[in-house]
Amino acid sequence: MYVLQANDIYKSFGQLKVLKGVSLEVKKGEVIAIIGPSGSGKSTLLRCLNRLETIDRGTITITGEYMVKSEKDGRAVYSSEKDITRLRRKMGMVFQNFNLFPHKSVLENLMIAPMLVNQVSADQAEETARNLLDKVGLAQKANNYPFELSGGQQQRVAIARALAMNPDIMCFDEPTSALDPELTGEVLRVMRDLALEHMTMIVVTHEIGFAREVANRVIFMDEGLIVEQGTASEVLLNPQQERTQSFLSTVLMAR
């Protein structure tokens, strides 16, 4: 079963064509890593998938239901706001800059959406929140505020916050890029645990090592297109396209 299907997505910002016909299908339990040079449209693709940006053309379905569909003339037409809201709840999103709510404690950060959006009781929400904090190794930070945590801890809270909504798929946009190198490990470990539990994940990342170990499929994007995709070893160890090869050599050279 496909958790997410995106077909022939086009997206421009004014004159700038950022996505030029991207198609992506994600099966339940799959972990997909998206790599590619800066400006290739990776973030934009993720943002289109959960409608932080609207697409110009193409089709997106989530667990088989249309979020947006192309008309005959190619124009993208979105479903009703009510349907979209329901479908978007199935997707969790983790940002590069965490975007925790600074005025809420760690526990409150995890409880607010279940309570406001899903009308879960406070007790129930707190129980779920504490379990999730335990899972990301931050049970003892429940009553702290985000500013009191390290970047790595903040990102783990952000992951737990997304999980609190019990999503069918988790999207990560360079979750470790804003972190000091010594803090990336703890975040990647949490993500690896999620993958082992068969959480469906799309991860935009510069961590080639993580992609190699954890991803079922690696997608290389460049200039708004998927240039190459396949298993981690196919794409990372034996790339067929010249652009993939040159990207990988610069990335691997840099470390």
Place this chain on the structure above:
Amino acid sequence: MDYVVSILPQMFLGWLVTMQIFAVTLLSLPLGVILGIARLSKFKPLAWFMECYVWIFRGTPLLLQLLFWYFGLMAVGVRIERETAVYMAFILNYAAYLAEIFRSGIQSIDRGQYEAADVLGLSRRQTMTQIILPQVFKRVLPPIGNEVINLVKDTALVYIIAISELSRVARIRAVTDDTLVPFAIAAVFYLLMTAIVQRFFKWVEARLDYYH
């Protein structure tokens, strides 16, 4: 000393009038929040209307607005109570200043906060009331404090339409009794009020200091 005691009751009555204007004008705080949000509306005519509103009410002297609401309306045949004119002038004027403060406060909140709330499924209203405004209030507290202190002093302007607030009472006594003592007493009253306002805002700031 006897003189001071003798005019205190009268000064105190003036002070009550001042306090009343002050207290009623605080209604401009919630109004300012609403207008500040309206100013950022995606509905262009509303945003444009708010821009005009702020331009007019911030761009002309409060004194002039006071005269307009009382004498101006009277001239075109609309009679309103003196107090009503005062409240109109003060609330609309202060709401314009506060709307600008809230607008810039709202705009200073990182876009990531909206996006995080959005992907978690919060509605626009929930995002505003639960995520954005609480952070805005903390940020705008110092400029709001300034405005409230200005308000304490601006209440003296209503002497122009012959309302006997603190400063007018002082002036009348000073002229009739040929002494500056009433002015000194009025100054003490104002200083006390601004000190209390300052204290109050310090206290709120301290209470909101639990996060950065």
